[in-house]
Amino acid sequence: MMNVHLMHNNSASNRPVLEVANLKKHFVIGKSFFGGKPLTKLKAVDGVSFAIGAGKTLGLVGESGCGKSTVGKTILRLYNPTEGSIRVLDQEISALKPKAMRDVRRSLQMIFQDPYASLDPQMTVGRIISEALEIHGLPKGQSHASRVKELLSLVGLDPVVANRRPKEFSGGQRQRIGIARALAVEPKVLVCDEPISALDVSIQAQVINLLQRLQDELGLTYLFIAHDLGVVRHFSDRVAVMYLGGIVEIADRDRLYADPLHPYTKALLSAIPVPDPDVEQQRRRILLRGELPSPLNPPLGCRFHTRCPFATDRCREEVPALVAVAPGQEVACHYWQELRGVEGRPNQSILETEK
Amino acid sequence: MMNAHVRTEASEAARPASSLLEVKNLTTEFRTERGTVRSLHSVSFGLGEGEALGLVGESGCGKSVTALSIMGLLPQPAGRIVSGEILFNGVDLTKLSDREMEAVRGKDIALIFQDALTSLNPVLTIERQITEAARRHLGLSPAAARRRAIEFLDLVGIPAPDKRISDYPHQFSGGMRQRVMIAMALVCGPRLLIADEPTTALDVTIQAQILELLQRLRKELSMALIMITHDLGVVAGIADRVNVMYAGHVVETGMVRQIFKNASHPYTAGLLGSIPKLDSIRGSKLQSIKGTPPDLANPPPGCPFTPRCSHAFDKCAEPPPRSSPEPAHAAECWLLEAGVNTADSRGLS
Numbered sequence: 001m002m003n004v005h006l007m008h009n010n011s012a013s014n015r016p017v018l019e020v021a022n023l024k025k026h027f028v029i030g031k032s033f034f035g036g037k038p039l040t041k042l043k044a045v046d047g048v049s050f051a052i053g054a055g056k057t058l059g060l061v062g063e064s065g066c067g068k069s070t071v072g073k074t075i076l077r078l079y080n081p082t083e084g085s086i087r088v089l090d091q092e093i094s095a096l097k098p099k100a101m102r103d104v105r106r107s108l109q110m111i112f113q114d115p116y117a118s119l120d121p122q123m124t125v126g127r128i129i130s131e132a133l134e135i136h137g138l139p140k141g142q143s144h145a146s147r148v149k150e151l152l153s154l155v156g157l158d159p160v161v162a163n164r165r166p167k168e169f170s171g172g173q174r175q176r177i178g179i180a181r182a183l184a185v186e187p188k189v190l191v192c193d194e195p196i197s198a199l200d201v202s203i204q205a206q207v208i209n210l211l212q213r214l215q216d217e218l219g220l221t222y223l224f225i226a227h228d229l230g231v232v233r234h235f236s237d238r239v240a241v242m243y244l245g246g247i248v249e250i251a252d253r254d255r256l257y258a259d260p261l262h263p264y265t266k267a268l269l270s271a272i273p274v275p276d277p278d279v280e281q282q283r284r285r286i287l288l289r290g291e292l293p294s295p296l297n298p299p300l301g302c303r304f305h306t307r308c309p310f311a312t313d314r315c316r317e318e319v320p321a322l323v324a325v326a327p328g329q330e331v332a333c334h335y336w337q338e339l340r341g342v343e344g345r346p347n348q349s350i351l352e353t354e355k
Numbered sequence: 356m357m358n359a360h361v362r363t364e365a366s367e368a369a370r371p372a373s374s375l376l377e378v379k380n381l382t383t384e385f386r387t388e389r390g391t392v393r394s395l396h397s398v399s400f401g402l403g404e405g406e407a408l409g410l411v412g413e414s415g416c417g418k419s420v421t422a423l424s425i426m427g428l429l430p431q432p433a434g435r436i437v438s439g440e441i442l443f444n445g446v447d448l449t450k451l452s453d454r455e456m457e458a459v460r461g462k463d464i465a466l467i468f469q470d471a472l473t474s475l476n477p478v479l480t481i482e483r484q485i486t487e488a489a490r491r492h493l494g495l496s497p498a499a500a501r502r503r504a505i506e507f508l509d510l511v512g513i514p515a516p517d518k519r520i521s522d523y524p525h526q527f528s529g530g531m532r533q534r535v536m537i538a539m540a541l542v543c544g545p546r547l548l549i550a551d552e553p554t555t556a557l558d559v560t561i562q563a564q565i566l567e568l569l570q571r572l573r574k575e576l577s578m579a580l581i582m583i584t585h586d587l588g589v590v591a592g593i594a595d596r597v598n599v600m601y602a603g604h605v606v607e608t609g610m611v612r613q614i615f616k617n618a619s620h621p622y623t624a625g626l627l628g629s630i631p632k633l634d635s636i637r638g639s640k641l642q643s644i645k646g647t648p649p650d651l652a653n654p655p656p657g658c659p660f661t662p663r664c665s666h667a668f669d670k671c672a673e674p675p676p677r678s679s680p681e682p683a684h685a686a687e688c689w690l691l692e693a694g695v696n697t698a699d700s701r702g703l704s
Contacts, residue, residue, distance in 0.1 A: 063558035063559065063560065063561075064558055170647045172647060173647070200413035200414055200585065200648075201413060201585060201587070201626055201629050201630065202413060202625060202626060202629045202643060202644040203413075203643075203647065204629065205628070205629035205630075205641040205642070205643030205644070206643040206644075206645075208631070208641055208643075209640050209641055209643055212640070227558065227559065229559070230588075230630065230631045231631055233631060234631030234632075234639075234641070235631075267560055268559060268560060270563075271559045271560050271562065271563035272559060272588065273562075273566070273586060273588025273589045273591065273592050274588050274591065274592075275587035275588045275590075275591050275615065275627060275630050276591055276615060277591045277592075277611045277612050277615050277616075278612070279591075280588070280591045280592035281592075285563045285567065287560075287563060287564055287567060288560045288563075288564075291528050291529070291530050291531075291558075291561060292558070
């Protein structure tokens with residue numbers, strides 16, 4: 001039953017290692033008192049599609065509440081998807097039972113944001129890592145200890161630390177332990193959920209360098225979820241921008257940063273503070289009005305229209321589809337052609353008609 | 356040209372002409388279970404009227420403790436100022452009584468925090484919270500205080516301020532709460548606003564709004580600003596001058612362009628190298644700094660950055676002098692004393 005493997009004729013190396021199609025995750029918020037119909041649906045992820053090739057990195061960016069972490073957790077099946085397909089190494093995993101999912105997780109692992117909360121404080125580091133080996137039924141005994149040492153050196157820690165507990169480590173070192181644990185089962189795909197946002201700048205750079213080295217050495221495929229567009233640019237081959245549960249633009253890294261087409265991508269890029277006073281003093285930020293609408297009650301039509309400086313009546317009614325507009329670039333905006341090269345100049349008439 | 360450095364006394368290097376705030380040799384300690392921790396080591400800097408100073412550094416470097424020391428808000432009884440002066444308009448704040456300090460706090464110097472939700476009282480309306488300061492410090496009548504509060508809510512960009520003033524903090528979104536907190540801080544017309552990581556909890560598009568707002572208010576109200584942040588991008592955009600802090604020391608100070616274009620301390624250079632550049636090549640290695648910041652309860656002798664510094668040599672076991680490679684620019688590093696420019700050599704290490 002596990003071998004739902006469908007090897008197609010195309011050469012295996014070109015096929016995506018992780019492929020997500022029309023993925024949806026809706027949470028039901030509250031039930032009526034008598035247990036009747038669910039009251040509200042929170043559409044955290046509402047129709048997301050992308051594919052990542054072997055050894056590549058897709059950066060998934062967006063602001064808090066856009067659904068990027070939910071995408072990661074749903075791929076790991078920490079949440080059950082409401083709809084859509086998730087394929088890992090050509091195996092459809094969206095409906096697998098927990099036991100079958102455990103086998104899949106040998107190829108699919110996750111690194112979490114908070115290195116303080118994701119390691120059991122009672123266990124030694126060696127135990128934390130060897131537990132992963134046991135759960136996946138990997139050979140017991142002496143070989144565990146040597147594998148733990150090997151993994152600790154792989155992530156740049158001294159193997160003697162295996163006897164210590166998480167509290168004796170700094171944030172960056174704990175993140176290394178989390179990475180060692182994820183790598184214990186020799187996964188092919190790593191979902192990295194904001195792996196560096198809790199760390200100081202100088203430590204962030206260490207972890208980024210480590211993740212890059214591991215990708216080169218082990219041929220890992222990454223889904224890199226982050227809100228920091230500078231880091232994502234440094235790290236990714238392709239970048240997908242999410243807004244309120246959907247991807248508004250996805251493109252090869254250089255294309256996205258050089259020629260962003262969606263007004264939200266443009267605003268997001270213009271909002272990143274650049275550590276260069278000359279750039280900062282000359283640049284004009286595209287200031288978006290207002291804040292992210294509640295995903296409980298998302299706007300009709302284009303999700304972005306309430307904050308978009310260019311929104312028209314069409315945007316308020318018709319949902320724009322994500323369409324390919326250039327090789328390797330897809331965008332979900334009715335007016336991407338008209339807006340090409342246009343900076344985000346606020347449209348006064350729109351500013352006035354909406355509050 | 357590299358030898359053109361001049362040794363100067365600690366506070367002379369970058370002092371602006373008219374000084375609003377003058378911090379001199381400020382040393383602050385905390386009593387902890389693990390003994391006494393020195394969070395600030397003889398920190399000195401000045402701030403002119405209307406000037407914006409960035410305090411940057413990583414967690415534990417002492418940037419927030421600097422703010423709390425100035426405000427007289429060190430946690431009691433654990434924290435205390437051991438020595439030094441904080442001159443505000445010539446008055447030493449460390450000598451003021453609690454009562455006298457209360458009159459300064461909120462009126463002449465205001466502080467805003469990262470987390471607006473915990474700094475606002477959840478059970479009081481915005482009106483109560485903003486007018487309280489205006490009535491106390493400015494002696495306004497309730498009606499006048501309300502008018503002033505509405506005016507400031509409008510100034511910080513709260514739509515329909517005359518209605519929203521009756522709302523409670525939870526009825527505002529994160530970015531709007533930050534605006535309310537800024538209005539509250541500014542309502543008494545302070546000469547100095549200290550903003551401690553004011554945008555760290557916010558999303559990048561909301562951060563952009565708040566940064567624009569702070570820039571605009573600083574000019575309109577001609578108020579001095581101390582911006583505390585770990586984000587070098589934020590500092591590059593808002594600060595006139597920058598202090599780089601490490602383990603309780605101001606390791607480098609200078610005009611914003613000097614810090615970003617001609618960093619003299621290896622820590623500053625390392626910090627800048629740790630940030631992915633916009634033109635970086637995919638897969639290129641970041642110039643990270645090895646190791647982790649020192650344990651403040653047990654700091655290394657001499658320069659605190661020595662264990663992580665790729666330029667360290669035997670001299671570094673002694674406290675480095677402050678050297679000034681150019682006017683307004685100074686750093687505490689033995690390399691500068693020896694006439695070596697870190698900015699030139701950092702690519703080689």
